[in-house]
Amino acid sequence: MPLVKQGRITTDPFVHAVDGAELPDDGAILVPAARFLEDPEAVLKRAGKVGVIWPNNRDLDDLVPYLDRLAAVALVFPSFRDGRAYSQARLLRERHGYDGEMRATGQVLRDQFVFMSRAGFDAFEVKKDADADAFAATVKRYSVFYQPTGDGRVTAFNRRMQLRHSESAGQ
Amino acid sequence: MYAYDELDRTLINERVSEFRDQVKRRLAGELTEDEFKMLRLQNGVYLQLHAYMFRVAIPYGTLSSKQLRALARVARRYDRGYGHFTTRQNIQFNWIKLAELPDALADLAEVGIHAMQTSGNNMRNVTSDQWAGVAPGEVEDPRIWSEILRQHTTLHPEFSFLPRKFKIAITASEHDRAAIKVHDIGLRLHRNADGETGFEVLVGGGLGRTPFIAKTIKPFVPGRDILSYVEAILRVYNQYGRRDNIYKARIKILVHELGIEKFAREVDEEWRQMDGGGLTLDHSVIEEVRSRFSYPAYEKLPHMPDELKQAAHDPLFERWRKNSVAPHKVQGYSIVTLSLKPVGGPPGDATADQMDAVADLADRYSFGEIRVGHEQNLALPHVAKRDLPQLWKALDRIGLATPNVNLVTDIIACPGLDYCSLANARSIPIAQELTRRFANHDTAEMIGRLHINISGCINACGHHHVGHIGILGVEKNGEEFYQITIGGRADENAQMGALIGPAVPYAEVADVIEDIVEAYLALRDRPEELFVDTVKRLGVEPFKERVYATR
Amino acid sequence: MTSPLQQKIKITGPSMVTANRTSDGVVIYRTAQQGWSASLSDAAIVRTSDEARALLNEANADDVGAIGAYIAPVELKEGGEIKPGNLREHIRSKGLTIDLLPA
Numbered sequence: 001m002p003l004v005k006q007g008r009i010t011t012d013p014f015v016h017a018v019d020g021a022e023l024p025d026d027g028a029i030l031v032p033a034a035r036f037l038e039d040p041e042a043v044l045k046r047a048g049k050v051g052v053i054w055p056n057n058r059d060l061d062d063l064v065p066y067l068d069r070l071a072a073v074a075l076v077f078p079s080f081r082d083g084r085a086y087s088q089a090r091l092l093r094e095r096h097g098y099d100g101e102m103r104a105t106g107q108v109l110r111d112q113f114v115f116m117s118r119a120g121f122d123a124f125e126v127k128k129d130a131d132a133d134a135f136a137a138t139v140k141r142y143s144v145f146y147q148p149t150g151d152g153r154v155t156a157f158n159r160r161m162q163l164r165h166s167e168s169a170g171q
Numbered sequence: 172m173y174a175y176d177e178l179d180r181t182l183i184n185e186r187v188s189e190f191r192d193q194v195k196r197r198l199a200g201e202l203t204e205d206e207f208k209m210l211r212l213q214n215g216v217y218l219q220l221h222a223y224m225f226r227v228a229i230p231y232g233t234l235s236s237k238q239l240r241a242l243a244r245v246a247r248r249y250d251r252g253y254g255h256f257t258t259r260q261n262i263q264f265n266w267i268k269l270a271e272l273p274d275a276l277a278d279l280a281e282v283g284i285h286a287m288q289t290s291g292n293n294m295r296n297v298t299s300d301q302w303a304g305v306a307p308g309e310v311e312d313p314r315i316w317s318e319i320l321r322q323h324t325t326l327h328p329e330f331s332f333l334p335r336k337f338k339i340a341i342t343a344s345e346h347d348r349a350a351i352k353v354h355d356i357g358l359r360l361h362r363n364a365d366g367e368t369g370f371e372v373l374v375g376g377g378l379g380r381t382p383f384i385a386k387t388i389k390p391f392v393p394g395r396d397i398l399s400y401v402e403a404i405l406r407v408y409n410q411y412g413r414r415d416n417i418y419k420a421r422i423k424i425l426v427h428e429l430g431i432e433k434f435a436r437e438v439d440e441e442w443r444q445m446d447g448g449g450l451t452l453d454h455s456v457i458e459e460v461r462s463r464f465s466y467p468a469y470e471k472l473p474h475m476p477d478e479l480k481q482a483a484h485d486p487l488f489e490r491w492r493k494n495s496v497a498p499h500k501v502q503g504y505s506i507v508t509l510s511l512k513p514v515g516g517p518p519g520d521a522t523a524d525q526m527d528a529v530a531d532l533a534d535r536y537s538f539g540e541i542r543v544g545h546e547q548n549l550a551l552p553h554v555a556k557r558d559l560p561q562l563w564k565a566l567d568r569i570g571l572a573t574p575n576v577n578l579v580t581d582i583i584a585c586p587g588l589d590y591c592s593l594a595n596a597r598s599i600p601i602a603q604e605l606t607r608r609f610a611n612h613d614t615a616e617m618i619g620r621l622h623i624n625i626s627g628c629i630n631a632c633g634h635h636h637v638g639h640i641g642i643l644g645v646e647k648n649g650e651e652f653y654q655i656t657i658g659g660r661a662d663e664n665a666q667m668g669a670l671i672g673p674a675v676p677y678a679e680v681a682d683v684i685e686d687i688v689e690a691y692l693a694l695r696d697r698p699e700e701l702f703v704d705t706v707k708r709l710g711v712e713p714f715k716e717r718v719y720a721t722r
Numbered sequence: 723m724t725s726p727l728q729q730k731i732k733i734t735g736p737s738m739v740t741a742n743r744t745s746d747g748v749v750i751y752r753t754a755q756q757g758w759s760a761s762l763s764d765a766a767i768v769r770t771s772d773e774a775r776a777l778l779n780e781a782n783a784d785d786v787g788a789i790g791a792y793i794a795p796v797e798l799k800e801g802g803e804i805k806p807g808n809l810r811e812h813i814r815s816k817g818l819t820i821d822l823l824p825a
Contacts, residue, residue, distance in 0.1 A: 081209055081292065083332025087409050090329055095444065111193065111210055118328035130201065141189055144182040146322040148449040149329070156178045156322065157456050164459065198745060200786040218790055220814045222747035253822065268746035516824035570824065588810060589818045592790075599820045649808055 002132035004124040005101075007139065009132050012125075014051055014072060024048070030074055033058055036066075044069050053105065056084035060091055067098045072123070077106035086119045093120035094150040113139045118149050172235055172540055173318055174463050175283040182325070183280045186287055190214050191273035198270060213293060213331070215261075215286035216272060219592050225250075225267040226289040227279065231299035231317040231341075232260040232543040236530035239541050241282040243526035249275045254526070256511060256519040258545045258583060258634055259338065260298045261289055265590055287325055292333045292420075294324035294405075298340045300348045301544035304466065305552045307500045310360045311368060313343035315461050316397065319452065323398050330405045334412035335420035337405070338377075341370075345663065350545055352376045352385045352665035353637060355422045356404060358397070369393040374404060374434070375426030378631035382667050383423040386431040388438065394457065399450040403442035407434070467538035467553050472503025475556070482560035490612060491563050494574040496554075505556055507537075509549040509566060510573040510581065514610045517599045518584040519547030528569045536562050545661075546622075547583055548576065578615040579623060579688065580606040583634055587627030587644060588651075594627035596644025596651035596677070601625055604681045609688075618688055621702045624659075637661035639703045640687060641668045642680065651677040657687065657714055658706035671715045675722070683718050690717035731775045735807070736798050738765035739774075739781045740814070741791035749814045750788060752781045758788060762804050762815050767796065 003012040014028045023029060026047035036043055036052045043050055044066065051072025054063055063073070073092060075085035085104070092098040103123035104116050110131035116124065117139055126132040145153045154162075175183075190210075197207040211217075215226035227242065234242075242262055246254045249271050250264040257263055267275065276286060288295055297320045304312040320339060324330070330337075340349040343360035351357030357373035369391045376385025392400045404422075411429075413419045426434045482488045497506040509529065511519050521529075529549060533541045536558045537551035544550060549571075554562060566572035575581050582605060585591065587598025602625055609615050624638025628645075635641035641656035652674035659668030675683050688702075694713055695705045706714070739752035743760075750758040751765035759765070768774045774793050781791035795807025806812040813819060 080206070081332055082414060083292075083330070084410055084414075086329045086332065087406055094448070109206065111189075115326075115328045115331055142182065142185050142326070144178045144185065146182075146325050147327055147329075156182075157459070159178060160176070160459055161455060164455075198786075203785050204744075204789045218742055218747060220810070221749060221817070222742070266747075270745045513824035515821065517820060517822065520822070589813060589820055597819060603820060651809065 001125050001127060002129055003103075004126055004132050004135045005122065007136045009135075014049070016053075028071065030072065033063070037062060040066055051101065051103070054088065056082065056088060060088055060096070063092075064096050067092070067096055067100075070098075070100055072101035072103055073098065074103040074105045074125075075121075077104060077108060077112075080107040080109050080112060086115065089116070089119040089121055090149060110134055110138050114142055118145070118147075118151050118153070120150055172233065172465050173230075173314065174465065176463070179322075180280075180283065183283065183285045183287075186214075186285060186326070187273065187276045187280050190276060194269060194273055209291060211269075212291035213288060214276075215289035216267070216269070217290060217592075219265065219586075219590050220588075221590065222266045223269055223272070224590070225264045225272060225275065225286065226257070226261045227264070227284060227286045228289050228296040229260045229262060229284075229543050230296060230321050231303060231314045232301045232545075233303075233314060234541040234543065235282070236533040236539040236541065238282045238284050239526050239530040239533070241279055241284060243523040243530070245275050245278060246523040246526065248278075252524075253520055253522045255517070255586060256521065256543055256547050256549070258547060258585075258632065259296060260301075260543050260545065261296055262543075263586075265586070288331075290336070292335050293331045293337065294327065294333075295336055295338045297321045297324065298338070298349055298354075298545065300342050300344055301542040301550055302348060302497070302506055302552065303343065304464070305499050305501075305504075305506055306344050307498055308344065309500070310343045310362060312461075312464065313341040313358075313360050315457065315464060316358070316360065316370075316394065317341050318464075319398065319457070319460055320401065323401075323450075330409055333405070333409055334414045335417070335422075337408070337422065339401070347661075347663040347665075348544065350634070350637070350661040350665070352663075353378055353382075353634070353661060354385060356401060357385045361391075363391050367393055370397055372400060372404075375423040375431070376665075377421055377423040378634060378636050379421070380418055380629045380631075381421075381424065381427075382631070382636045383427060384665050384667070385423075386426065388431060388435045395452045395454075396447075398452060399445055399448050400438075400442055402448060402450055403438050403445055406441055406445075407437045411437070467540075469501045469504060469553070470555070472555055472557065474502050476503070478557040478560055482563075485560075488560060488563055490616075491567075491572055491574040492559060494578070494616075495572070495576045496559060499553070501553075503556055505554050505559060507551045507554045507559070507562065508544075508576045509551065509571040510576055511548050511571070512575055512581050512606065513570050513573050514580065514606045515603050516570075516606070518582050518602050521549070525569050525571060528565075529571065532562060532565055545583075546581065548581070574612060575615060577620045577622070579609045579618050579621045580615060582606065582623045582625060583638065584625040585627050585632035587625070587633075591627060591632075593630055594644065595629075595646040596627050596653065598625045598627040598633055598642075598644060601642060601644075601653070601677070601680050605684055608681050608685060617698070618692065619698070619701055621688070622660075623684065634661060635659075636667045637665060638668060639701075639706070640684060642684075645674055647674065653677070653680045655680075655683060655687070655718075657711060658703060660703055669711045671711050672719050679722070686718050687714050690714050731771050731778065731793065733768070733771050733774045733793060733795070736767050736769055736796050737774055737793050737807070738762070738767060738796050738804070739777045739791055740765070740794050740811070741781060741788035744787055744789050752777055752791070756780060758784075762796075762806065765796070765804055767798065767804065768793075 049071035373385035626633035656668030
């Protein structure tokens with residue numbers, strides 16, 4: 001499953017922690033939420049980077065205290081129809097100020113890329129190779145956005161207001 | 172009319188090109204049907220019995236003549252020459268080919284029409300009063316707010332994959348013509364004691380398998396805060412709405428299971444933490460949207476022009492005028508409803524030729540503007556009273572002057588088993604038979620206001636629960652049967668109808684409805700007492716007796 | 723969601739498999755020659771649940787060509803004529819039961 005970051009297919013530095021097995025002493029790992037929460041301090045004091053895989057039905061409050069020590073948060077789309085992780089992503093970015101890697105995992109398909117990147121995702125475990133190849137083109141599909149989100153894109157309302165100002169300034 | 176600017180147009184075109192790519196990938200086998208289904212639904216494409224069905228949005232029910240002609244063109248070029256206006260200010264085409272859909276969308280995009288989010292588990296077309304902006308006594312034009320909400324909910328990055336569909340309706344009049352109490356969110360625009368404009372917010376209404384009347388979650392949300400408040404409701408719903416069972420996934424179930432108080436606390440807590448979330452509407456933003464709604468340059472006209480006085484001698488004209496013409500906020504003008512319920516016709520259907528003719532009449536008599544109401548009729552919102560006689564003749568020629576608005580033959584009906592893959596029973600032939608039974612206009616007038624709503628299955632697209640008489644098609648051992656309810660209503664006093672007894676077979680439905688109407692005529696305490704009020708006064712029993720005594 | 727391949731299938735009489743064509747939505751019937759036809763008279767008729775399951779699996783495998791395949795009952799007339807087995811299939815096969823214009 002290709003990983004897309006910064007718009008390009010890239011090698012994944014993170015290793016998924018295997019259930020039941022010992023965590024490796026170093027190297028970047030992605031740990032399931034339940035395992036992480038058993039002993040967060042033990043996981044975090046390892047030498048390597050730590051990311052947590054957070055299910056879409058678990059309250060973010062349990063994760064928030066550790067955000068500034070996490071290198072990645074992976075949110076889950078168990079089905080492409082299940083949109084709970086979009087809310088989680090926006091809350092992490094916009095309310096809790098999380099600025100590390102935010103990864104979309106699960107049923108990640110081409111036609112969600114725009115929504116996901118607007119919600120704050122910047123890493124994508126893409127299900128199909130062809131979709132990963134098409135990432136750069138797909139994510140640029142839209143140039144107009146009606147809603148403000150934490151991604152900083154200027155909204156249509158803002159562009160109109162700017163236009164009005166420049167028009168009235170020119171008079 | 173709202174004028175799209177370059178940004179709105181760009182977004183629609185970008186959506187068309189995205190959908191063209193999606194269709195291409197589907198036809199090439201790069202997308203499975205399972206993957207594509209959600210993508211096509213997000214753009215209003217269903218699979219029905221005979222073909223794909225294509226649902227196009229008419230935001231808050233406002234169309235320009237140019238847009239209506241474009242719909243006529245789509246009906247002709249890509250479909251079978253007609254379209255069906257729905258109960259949610261959409262139009263549906265029944266025979267669209269998937270391979271041609273991107274072209275149809277591109278044609279519509281040229282006039283600023285789209286099909287975004289007319290189906291799928293996202294925020295649907297924001298609907299409003301079809302008389303918005305012209306109804307006397309309105310707080311203000313609710314379409315300003317409908318448009319703000321339309322933009323905000325279009326391709327929303329957080330709420331495009333909700334547990335289930337989500338419908339918002341707005342009214343700004345005391346009399347609710349938008350059925351806000353049977354929507355996921357209903358917004359009633361009003362002024363508080365300080366003269367500030369804002370919304371009573373209702374939540375959790377809906378029909379379908381588990382019908383609920385919406386409950387007030389907040390009596391007053393200032394206009395500037397409405398986006399953030401709606402966003403807070405959606406965020407709570409997106410996270411906690413049920414996803415394990417499609418029949419329990421609507422927000423009404425969440426509101427019901429939590430209770431409105433607890434649900435309101437959740438929303439308030441989220442809203443407080445959002446602290447505007449960048450969504451607080453500056454006065455200037457609201458004014459910017461307002462400025463893009465243009466209103467006709469009305470003339471100063473007399474209340475009672477000579478043309479109208481003369482035409483009053485023609486009883487047929489008078490009958491139509493009294494039935495289909497409503498007061499306008501500007502003296503000398505009227506709002507004219509165009510009945511899409513001819514005797515024997517499928518409710519809400521219009522041919523491409525009719526659409527073109529209405530567009531021409533709108534240009535001549537209504538400043539190029541047409542409205543679409545949830546009762547599946549059209550309206551011309553700005554007709555000078557002096558033009559009414561001419562307009563009536565022209566409408567009569569194209570079959571759109573049936574004087575039955577709000578009467579027993581003004582039936583709301585879903586497409587039913589003739590078209591729909593969800594239906595259990597037919598709706599349209601039942602409606603057609605009823606219009607023939609009550610074809611006599613004198614009788615219909617004597618009966619007075621009576622709304623019959625028909626759905627071909629429990630999903631209730633024909634709003635049967637809130638019909639004064641509701642008819643619900645069910646299937647029993649392979650035969651079509653119909654459950655009859657009475658006493659429902661969809662307005663500001665919305666309530667669900669009550670079942671009168673066992674379901675009746677297809678062939679008996681019209682007889683039963685005639686019995687119910689005859690019972691009403693015998694039971695009403697004066698001619699002015701409406702059917703629905705007689706039911707309220709007497710309950711179901713006397714009607715039940717009448718219907719089942721001989722069956 | 724249960725995969726259509728795993729759904730329990732039980733038929734009580736002669737049946738066929740029908741779907742809609744992906745490109746234009748036209749009603750189609752699975753034939754005995756592993757293809758599709760727009761004519762009900764070309765439909766492959768199955769009489770046992772196993773046959774029905776096999777025909778449906780074969781139909782579902784053609785995800786590009788057809789959508790929403792399912793099993794539906796038919797009536798077999800003397801001389802082998804195939805008639806739709808219920809009202810829904812009658813409407814799909816013969817078209818609308820209504821007049822489109824007021825009458």
